[in-house]
Amino acid sequence: MRPRAPETLPAQLTRHRIYVLPTASGLFFGLLLGAMLLGALNFNNNPALLLALLLAGAAQASLIAAHMQLSGLRVEAVAAEPVAAGEDLHLRIALGAADARVRRGLRVAVGEHATHIALDASGASAELRLPTTRRGLLPLPRLELSSVQPLGLARAWGYAWPAQSLLVYPAPETQAPPLPVPANGQDHAQAARSGDDPHHLRGYRPGDPPRTVAWKASARHDSLLVRDYEQQRGGELLLDWQQTAGLPYEQRIRRLARWVDDAERDGRRYGLQLPAQPPIASDRGPQHRHRCLRALALLPHDTPASEPAHG
Amino acid sequence: MAEHASPPMTTRARMQVLLAAAACLLPLLLQLPAWLGPAFGVGALVVVAASWRRPMPALLRLLLSACALLAVAVVAPGIGRDTACAVLAAMLALKPSETFSLRDGRSLVGFGLFGPFATFLLDQGPASLALALLAVLLALLALQRLAADEGEVAQPAGRGAATFGVLRLFALGLPLALAAFWLFPRLPSPLWGLPHRSVATPGLSDTMTPGSMGELLLDDSPAARVQFFGGAPAQEQMYWRGPVLWDFDGRSWRQARDLQRLPAAPMRPAGAGWDYRIDLEPTEDRQLVALDLPTQLPDGAYASHDYTPWAETAQYNVSRWRMRSAPPAAFEAELPPPLRARALTLPRGYNPRTVALGRQWRRDAGSDARGRSDAAIIGRALAMIRRDFAYTLNVPLAGRNEVDDFLFDRREGYCEHFSSAFVVLMRAAGIPARVVTGYAGAYRNPIGDYWLVRKSDAHAWTEVWLPVRGWVRVDPTAAVAPERVYDTIADRQPGRIAGLDALVPMFNASDWLRRGWNDFVLGFNAQRQQSLLKPLGLDRLGAGALVALFAAIAALALAWMAWLIARGERQRDPLLRAWHALEARYRRLGRGRAAHEPALAWAIRVAADSPRAGQHLATLATRFNLARYAPAGNRAELQALLRDLRAHRP
Numbered sequence: 001m002r003p004r005a006p007e008t009l010p011a012q013l014t015r016h017r018i019y020v021l022p023t024a025s026g027l028f029f030g031l032l033l034g035a036m037l038l039g040a041l042n043f044n045n046n047p048a049l050l051l052a053l054l055l056a057g058a059a060q061a062s063l064i065a066a067h068m069q070l071s072g073l074r075v076e077a078v079a080a081e082p083v084a085a086g087e088d089l090h091l092r093i094a095l096g097a098a099d100a101r102v103r104r105g106l107r108v109a110v111g112e113h114a115t116h117i118a119l120d121a122s123g124a125s126a127e128l129r130l131p132t133t134r135r136g137l138l139p140l141p142r143l144e145l146s147s148v149q150p151l152g153l154a155r156a157w158g159y160a161w162p163a164q165s166l167l168v169y170p171a172p173e174t175q176a177p178p179l180p181v182p183a184n185g186q187d188h189a190q191a192a193r194s195g196d197d198p199h200h201l202r203g204y205r206p207g208d209p210p211r212t213v214a215w216k217a218s219a220r221h222d223s224l225l226v227r228d229y230e231q232q233r234g235g236e237l238l239l240d241w242q243q244t245a246g247l248p249y250e251q252r253i254r255r256l257a258r259w260v261d262d263a264e265r266d267g268r269r270y271g272l273q274l275p276a277q278p279p280i281a282s283d284r285g286p287q288h289r290h291r292c293l294r295a296l297a298l299l300p301h302d303t304p305a306s307e308p309a310h311g
Numbered sequence: 312m313a314e315h316a317s318p319p320m321t322t323r324a325r326m327q328v329l330l331a332a333a334a335c336l337l338p339l340l341l342q343l344p345a346w347l348g349p350a351f352g353v354g355a356l357v358v359v360a361a362s363w364r365r366p367m368p369a370l371l372r373l374l375l376s377a378c379a380l381l382a383v384a385v386v387a388p389g390i391g392r393d394t395a396c397a398v399l400a401a402m403l404a405l406k407p408s409e410t411f412s413l414r415d416g417r418s419l420v421g422f423g424l425f426g427p428f429a430t431f432l433l434d435q436g437p438a439s440l441a442l443a444l445l446a447v448l449l450a451l452l453a454l455q456r457l458a459a460d461e462g463e464v465a466q467p468a469g470r471g472a473a474t475f476g477v478l479r480l481f482a483l484g485l486p487l488a489l490a491a492f493w494l495f496p497r498l499p500s501p502l503w504g505l506p507h508r509s510v511a512t513p514g515l516s517d518t519m520t521p522g523s524m525g526e527l528l529l530d531d532s533p534a535a536r537v538q539f540f541g542g543a544p545a546q547e548q549m550y551w552r553g554p555v556l557w558d559f560d561g562r563s564w565r566q567a568r569d570l571q572r573l574p575a576a577p578m579r580p581a582g583a584g585w586d587y588r589i590d591l592e593p594t595e596d597r598q599l600v601a602l603d604l605p606t607q608l609p610d611g612a613y614a615s616h617d618y619t620p621w622a623e624t625a626q627y628n629v630s631r632w633r634m635r636s637a638p639p640a641a642f643e644a645e646l647p648p649p650l651r652a653r654a655l656t657l658p659r660g661y662n663p664r665t666v667a668l669g670r671q672w673r674r675d676a677g678s679d680a681r682g683r684s685d686a687a688i689i690g691r692a693l694a695m696i697r698r699d700f701a702y703t704l705n706v707p708l709a710g711r712n713e714v715d716d717f718l719f720d721r722r723e724g725y726c727e728h729f730s731s732a733f734v735v736l737m738r739a740a741g742i743p744a745r746v747v748t749g750y751a752g753a754y755r756n757p758i759g760d761y762w763l764v765r766k767s768d769a770h771a772w773t774e775v776w777l778p779v780r781g782w783v784r785v786d787p788t789a790a791v792a793p794e795r796v797y798d799t800i801a802d803r804q805p806g807r808i809a810g811l812d813a814l815v816p817m818f819n820a821s822d823w824l825r826r827g828w829n830d831f832v833l834g835f836n837a838q839r840q841q842s843l844l845k846p847l848g849l850d851r852l853g854a855g856a857l858v859a860l861f862a863a864i865a866a867l868a869l870a871w872m873a874w875l876i877a878r879g880e881r882q883r884d885p886l887l888r889a890w891h892a893l894e895a896r897y898r899r900l901g902r903g904r905a906a907h908e909p910a911l912a913w914a915i916r917v918a919a920d921s922p923r924a925g926q927h928l929a930t931l932a933t934r935f936n937l938a939r940y941a942p943a944g945n946r947a948e949l950q951a952l953l954r955d956l957r958a959h960r961p
Contacts, residue, residue: 025414025417025418025421028417028418028421029417029421032421032422032424032425036424036425036428039428040428040431041495041497041498042498042501042502042503043432043501043627044497044498044501044627044628044836044837045431045432045435045627045628046435046492046628046832046833046834046835047431047435047439047440047443047832047833048428048431048432049492050488050492050832051427051428051431051443051447052428053487053488053489053491053492054447054481054484054485054488055424055447056484056487056488056491057481057483057484057485057486057487057488058451058477058480058481058483058484059484060483060484060487060872061479061480061481061483061484061872062480064483064872064875065480065483068875104459104462104464105458105459105461105462105463105464106462107462116462116463116464118464147462148458148461148462149458149459149462150455150458150476150477150480151451151454151455151458151480152417152454152455152457152458152461153454
């Protein structure tokens with residue numbers, strides 16, 4: 001029974017969901033054996049018959065062996081770091097097995113993207129690059145696990161369909177205008193940038209970007225010091241859906257995504273205000289960036305009726 | 312898959328494929344006539360070397376194929392089984408010139424498997440069998456290697472592990488293969504006939520030219536194996552009768568074809584005779600041999616007028632015959648005049664000195680109706696041979712008056728010369744006589760208690776016709792060298808090399824094994840298949856019964872394989888297995904453990920519903936946790952826990 005609907009992991013490949021069929025070379029081999037058997041039976045040539053039967057027995061056993069390559073296999077987890085649409089997702093598929101049988105040449109495929117791995121008692125993880133085209137949740141397609149081992153005469157395969165979606169961020173706009181100026185106009189960024197005034201330095205906290213470390217000042221102290229850009233680069237930034245008014249719908253999302261990246265790169269605190277959603281409060285750091293980009297990625301795909309149609 | 316170009320083989324895989332192809336080709340090359348084998352072998356090596364880096368041009372390949380076909384046509388003209396096999400060998404030798412991709416490799420290995428198959432059409436001896444098994448093993452290893460390449464296996468299994476893997480596949484497939492071999496219904500007669508060889512192998516022939524048997528006399532391979540039920544004749548009485556030769560043209564003796572379909576001549580046996588079973592090696596001919604004289608032949612065989620045993624069809628495989636034979640007290644005592652005249656005919660103008668000697672002896676002995684003078688002439692001839700003649704295998708080429716040369720000048724030769732000269736002499740003296748060919752003597756193998764007749768036992772003797780007694784066997788060669796004829800000297804013992812007996816037991820054992828192989832494998836046919844269950848009281852197995860039996864055994868074999876699969880999924884740890892079984896019992900009652908629940912927490916939850924079972928479960932869970940996470944290494948304790956887990960019911 002192939003999974004007709006996504007299933008929760010771990011998914012075990014039981015014998016009910018493994019299929020075995022001869023490969024093209026297996027069919028060719030079968031044809032040869034058929035000719036041999038017919039000839040040997042006709043001439044009552046017993047050694048030839050025994051030879052053909054031995055080969056047929058081994059081929060039949062290789063069908064079983066191919067089946068055993070898959071049986072007991074378990075898809076334990078599937079994960080991928082979100083990437084921007086257009087980039088390749090690095091899909092990691094963790095596989096385990098109920099027994100210690102060594103499995104070689106196991107093919108793991110999603111659509112036409114495939115890789116081969118070897119698996120032993122300690123499990124293994126396959127890595128697949130999956131191209132993305134659009135933002136949002138990418139429902140994970142069916143995984144196909146297959147093997148032609150040991151003789152290449154038979155192919156055993158089975159499907160696993162993890163109920164899991166992979167997040168794809170919107171692709172950031174490539175040629176975007178600079179970050180918008182905060183509404184309250186307290187942008188002292190350029191003035192405060194000069195010098196390494198100790199008042200503007202603070203101790204390093206995990207998560208600070210390395211480029212904000214004040215290396216010279218740190219060298220004079222025992223601990224790492226970080227320039228406090230928060231102070232230097234002015235106040236909080238609110239990235240508002242309304243600031244991108246006039247652009248096509250998807251374009252607005254891409255611009256906001258670009259601004260989130262820019263603000264994060266510059267180490268500024270930023271918030272995000274999207275239509276029909278509670279605002280995301282100002283913060284910074286990878287977690288915050290993920291929250292913002294996730295919100296952008298999950299915006300509905302079709303243009304909301306309230307928006308003016310673009311074009 | 313088909314639209315993708317097949318990926319190229321790695322160098323190692325390619326070498327393995329070529330090795331397998333060579334192993335497949337080798338047994339076939341050994342069976343090809345004349346110099347074709349070595350020539351194709353060298354050709355294959357050259358082709359591999361020449362096309363190692365890039366494929367050979369198509370034109371060159373075509374040219375080479377033409378050369379190979381021409382060679383076959385020159386060596387073995389005509390269309391025969393051996394020529395077909397030679398063409399196959401040539402194709403296999405040329406195939407590596409276009410073997411680069413994975414698919415090429417697989418097709419080469421696949422076609423290569425026809426090599427051992429074709430070998431068996433030409434020869435079924437132990438050497439061919441051993442080489443064929445090796446070839447099959449290497450072929451599957453090559454396929455395994457190609458599959459590993461396709462699966463991008465970074466570190467393929469080592470040679471030992473790979474061989475073990477392939478042998479395991481054979482072992483898994485063996486029950487099914489053997490069931491099919493013995494039980495799959497055989498064809499009682501072929502759908503299409505086996506083509507003959509265009510180059511014959513040595514064996515008994517229906518003609519005899521003195522000097523022609525030399526090759527056969529040096530061939531120590533087996534011709535027949537005989538098992539006696541009840542008594543066996545003395546070794547000196549073991550004359551295995553084959554073609555009887557009547558007609559002499561001055562050079563060669565021929566069978567009387569017109570007598571072959573006449574009913575057997577009247578014969579009065581002396582005594583009960585011998586009951587025996589003879590297993591004949593394939594002759595590709597209808598000719599059989601039987602102990603002198605066959606009185607009872609099984610279905611499918613008959614004796615001609617002169618008691619030449621024949622089969623109804625040519626025997627391409629080991630054949631088995633149950634026969635009775637007895638020495639004659641009187642054998643065709645009334646010789647019809649045409650036959651008498653035929654048994655006295657000599658070609659005009661040949662061997663004048665012998666003819667003169669025969670007539671001279673007749674004049675000396677006179678003639679009488681009781682045949683006393685005939686006996687005297689025979690005695691005189693044998694005395695002369697015993698006195699003046701010697702046995703040798705080194706005989707120069709025959710001249711025009713071969714018998715004269717032998718009797719008066721050379722005075723040495725072997726059975727063909729003795730029997731031919733003796734019959735000519737007898738006919739000249741007016742005694743009807745004929746040559747009988749076949750085998751004489753046998754070697755008794757103490758292992759298995761059977762008699763082995765080898766091709767080197769081939770022999771020619773004579774029969775003379777005497778009044779009252781009819782045809783009487785006279786063996787002039789035995790008058791000179793009885794030990795050569797009857798195999799009674801140690802020198803003729805098989806396995807004896809340079810006067811040492813050390814290898815004799817080994818020969819005995821190996822021939823016994825080969826006899827068993829003949830018995831169980833080579834000689835198996837539709838008829839033997841039908842009587843397969845005779846020991847169980849079933850006299851005849853019909854095709855339907857065979858199919859049913861085969862289906863049952865095949866189903867068993869497949870069930871065994873399915874069990875192997877199911878076993879593959881089974882939890883290996885007996886403790887976990889017992890625990891899971893216990894969980895399953897609760898789950899059936901709707902009180903199974905949730906995935907997130909620790910064992911003990913679950914037991915406590917169960918205890919809330921049913922205190923008695925729950926409490927027991929809790930102790931089991933505690934013990935399970937201990938055994939699993941803090942094992943004491945105490946086997947007895949583990950066994951006790953396993954027992955309790957299995958015994959627990961919700």
